[in-house]
Amino acid sequence: MLDNLAWLAAGAVPDFDAHFQAEFEKLVLWRRDERHFLPDPVSEQLFERLMDLTCFAPSVGNSQPWRFVRVDTPMCRDAVIANFIRANAEALADYKGERAALYARLKLAGLQQAPVHLAVFADEKTGQGHRLGCKTMPEMLRYSTVTAVHTLWLAARAYGLGVGWVSILEPDEISRILETPGDWKLVAYLCIGYPCSVENIPELERKGWEHRQAECRAVLRR
Amino acid sequence: MLDNLAWLAAGAVPDFDAHFQAEFEKLVLWRRDERHFLPDPVSEQLFERLMDLTCFAPSVGNSQPWRFVRVDTPMCRDAVIANFIRANAEALADYKGERAALYARLKLAGLQQAPVHLAVFADEKTGQGHRLGCKTMPEMLRYSTVTAVHTLWLAARAYGLGVGWVSILEPDEISRILETPGDWKLVAYLCIGYPCSVENIPELERKGWEHRQAECRAVLRR
Numbered sequence: 001m002l003d004n005l006a007w008l009a010a011g012a013v014p015d016f017d018a019h020f021q022a023e024f025e026k027l028v029l030w031r032r033d034e035r036h037f038l039p040d041p042v043s044e045q046l047f048e049r050l051m052d053l054t055c056f057a058p059s060v061g062n063s064q065p066w067r068f069v070r071v072d073t074p075m076c077r078d079a080v081i082a083n084f085i086r087a088n089a090e091a092l093a094d095y096k097g098e099r100a101a102l103y104a105r106l107k108l109a110g111l112q113q114a115p116v117h118l119a120v121f122a123d124e125k126t127g128q129g130h131r132l133g134c135k136t137m138p139e140m141l142r143y144s145t146v147t148a149v150h151t152l153w154l155a156a157r158a159y160g161l162g163v164g165w166v167s168i169l170e171p172d173e174i175s176r177i178l179e180t181p182g183d184w185k186l187v188a189y190l191c192i193g194y195p196c197s198v199e200n201i202p203e204l205e206r207k208g209w210e211h212r213q214a215e216c217r218a219v220l221r222r
Numbered sequence: 223m224l225d226n227l228a229w230l231a232a233g234a235v236p237d238f239d240a241h242f243q244a245e246f247e248k249l250v251l252w253r254r255d256e257r258h259f260l261p262d263p264v265s266e267q268l269f270e271r272l273m274d275l276t277c278f279a280p281s282v283g284n285s286q287p288w289r290f291v292r293v294d295t296p297m298c299r300d301a302v303i304a305n306f307i308r309a310n311a312e313a314l315a316d317y318k319g320e321r322a323a324l325y326a327r328l329k330l331a332g333l334q335q336a337p338v339h340l341a342v343f344a345d346e347k348t349g350q351g352h353r354l355g356c357k358t359m360p361e362m363l364r365y366s367t368v369t370a371v372h373t374l375w376l377a378a379r380a381y382g383l384g385v386g387w388v389s390i391l392e393p394d395e396i397s398r399i400l401e402t403p404g405d406w407k408l409v410a411y412l413c414i415g416y417p418c419s420v421e422n423i424p425e426l427e428r429k430g431w432e433h434r435q436a437e438c439r440a441v442l443r444r
Contacts, residue, residue: 064438216286
């Protein structure tokens with residue numbers, strides 16, 4: 001249960017001060033995608049709190065299209081890991097020479113170690129929200145689901161947990177493994193747990209895969 | 223320029239305390255999608271700071287696929303507003319009876335008042351990130367762009383600004399109006415400015431369009 005629901009309902013107005021702004025900036029800068037997890041479990045209490053907060057993400061038309069599957073059984077986990085291994089081998093085959101060697105040295109999943117696996121889907125046919133804002137941009141339901149994933153990610157970090165978003169998976173195969181309804185589209189497969197160590201610089205930068213590019217920060221004017 | 227870049231580079235480890243966790247929870251609960259803006263301008267300094275922070279969002283393969291267009295000229299703004307009016311009329315035509323009357327009473331854009339219009343695109347053909355994590359899920363480039371939008375949204379709120387995400391627009395038409403490169407796909411069109419008032423409950427809930435649903439919070443187990 002969230003602490004601030006009564007505060008919200010009472011109409012209180014937050015006054016975020018310079019200290020909070022600076023701490024929030026640290027959270028964004030330091031967030032990291034985590035692939036190295038300790039075996040320590042995540043308490044049910046913390047997991048439930050994070051899920052409560054996740055569902056306060058924005059959603060188009062208040063559609064709340066996010067759907068969650070926690071993957072705990074060895075049978076399902078092994079099938080997901082097998083799918084990752086296959087998709088990763090196929091991805092590696094697309095690279096040549098130095099880039100292939102570099103790819104092979106990256107740690108691209110923490111699926112074996114992470115105590116929590118959470119698959120997040122968008123319900124593409126939900127009646128909630130009555131399709132408001134979806135007529136010209138039906139992808140808004142998936143985008144709303146991404147804001148839920150990102151809310152969870154930041155909140156988890158604020159509580160000392162790490163999150164890794166694994167996209168080297170075949171979405172239709174994951175849906176089949178998890179036996180989810182046909183209208184649910186996989187948006188994210190997340191590994192969640194306590195990180196082994198703290199890295200301030202992304203692994204992809206440290207290992208020379210890709211660096212921050214100033215051009216991406218450009219703002220065109222029209 | 224962000225205050226905490228040196229802190230990050232120095233390898234400092236944040237220790238988010240219970241006070242920060244509670245304040246972050248308030249930010250998430252209270253975020254709101256804003257449609258009612260004061261004419262007060264947003265300072266260049268604050269806008270630039272928000273953009274700096276936005277670009278520290280997570281991205282697949284460190285691809286940083288977000289591309290930004292700030293829309294300032296009356297010619298472009300008027301064309302965007304005309305597109306909204308047309309798309310909104312077509313959306314209204316899909317509803318009948320009470321629901322149509324309700325739709326017509328909603329304020330679905332703050333385009334006329336908002337001092338800042340920011341269009342956010344995903345560069346679907348970027349070479350950055352070398353397509354890592356995109357082979358089976360090419361949509362990850364758009365999803366990464368959504369996390370940038372959401373980072374901007376939360377940061378803006380922490381600094382007292384409101385953000386409205388307008389999706390009742392035809393993406394291809396917006397690209398044409400803004401003369402953006404062919405590989406850029408519109409992900410979000412944002413209105414940004416100081417809000418007229420503070421509303422703790424979403425307008426869509428207050429006006430009876432859609433409410434928060436407990437079922438969406440369910441977590442299936444597999």
